Every structure is written in C-alpha cells, then in structure tokens.
Amino acid sequence: MNKFAYLVVASALAVSAFGQGQINLNNRGLALVNDASGKPLTGTTFVAQVWYGASASTLTSSFAPSPFRASTTTYPGSWNPAAAGGPGAIATLTGFAPGSTVTMQVAVWDSALAGVGAAQALSKTAGTGLSETFTYAIPADPLAIPGGMEGLKSFNLAAGGGTPVVPEPTTIALGALGAAALLLRRRK
Numbered sequence: 001m002n003k004f005a006y007l008v009v010a011s012a013l014a015v016s017a018f019g020q021g022q023i024n025l026n027n028r029g030l031a032l033v034n035d036a037s038g039k040p041l042t043g044t045t046f047v048a049q050v051w052y053g054a055s056a057s058t059l060t061s062s063f064a065p066s067p068f069r070a071s072t073t074t075y076p077g078s079w080n081p082a083a084a085g086g087p088g089a090i091a092t093l094t095g096f097a098p099g100s101t102v103t104m105q106v107a108v109w110d111s112a113l114a115g116v117g118a119a120q121a122l123s124k125t126a127g128t129g130l131s132e133t134f135t136y137a138i139p140a141d142p143l144a145i146p147g148g149m150e151g152l153k154s155f156n157l158a159a160g161g162g163t164p165v166v167p168e169p170t171t172i173a174l175g176a177l178g179a180a181a182l183l184l185r186r187r188k
Helices: 002-017 118-122 169-187
Strands: 021-024 046-053 090-093 101-110 134-137
Touching: 046 118, 101 118
Parallel strands: none
Antiparallel strands: 021 090, 046 101, 101 134
C-alpha cells in the first residue's frame, strides 16, 4: 500500500510540473548588453537577472542572477545562466501556465562593486543596465521546447559608473622610480 501511495504522490508532482510555463534564459546569439560606450559587456563580475510578471507594473518575480561570459568568450555581451550560481538555461516561470503571456525585463550590474545590486539596476543607477520590457508567449504545448529571450532588445549600461581604476602598488613604485630618474638626469 505504501508503494502505491508513493507512486500516486510522485505522479502528481510530475504532472504538476507540466502546469508551469518554462523559458530558455540564454541570450547568446540574440540581443547584447553593452557597456556605456557601446562595447559588448564581458567579465564574470557582471551579472544579469531576469524579472517577470503579468504586466510591466507587476515585475515581482525573478530568477537567480546569471554571470556574464568570460572576456575570452566568442559571445561577448551575453550571460551564461548555466554557470555557477545561475538558474540554468531552462527555468520555470512560477505562476504562469502554458499558453499564457509573461512580461519580462533584464537588470544588469557589476557584482564586484559594493552596494550595487538588482535594486540599483532597476532604478537605473549609473553603471547598471535595464532593458526595455518585452513579452514572451509560453508555448501551449507543455512538451514544446521553450524559447524566451527573442523579444529582448540590446541595451547599454548607464554612463557614469563602473569600477574606478586604481593602479597596483608596483606600478606606483615604478612610476616614482622613473620620475626620480628624470629629476636626477635633469640636474646633471
């Protein structure tokens, strides 16, 4: 009898998974995210987070942030949802059934900067990025291969932010030695 009860519960859980819509969170080969100067964004300290809801005013759900691809990638300006900490390429849109339409928006920020996160990106703080809202129609067939990011348009980070350039101590020491050598040479 216990085996039968476990089988019924497991079947109910498996079938209930089909009641949720799914999305492919990859933007590789689609719209790109650029820095403030228009150059495609790379580097694993930058992250993208996809927010979704029933309309543009109700974007309250989100997936875990996905790091951007490394600077050596052949796909600059795209994030990697399957990387460590990301949600994976295929994710479930909780609360949305197959056949429904979801409104989405992408927030981007540099996770290496202290105090910068999704809230700053959503409020368009300098050095962060926010896409236009776009919609995704979840396939009505629960077994269909999900799409999702096709409606995303390329966007840039807001100007004025970014990591300040701080030279390494050895660079400062070499610069000081060079300046001292120039001063000594001038005296002679």
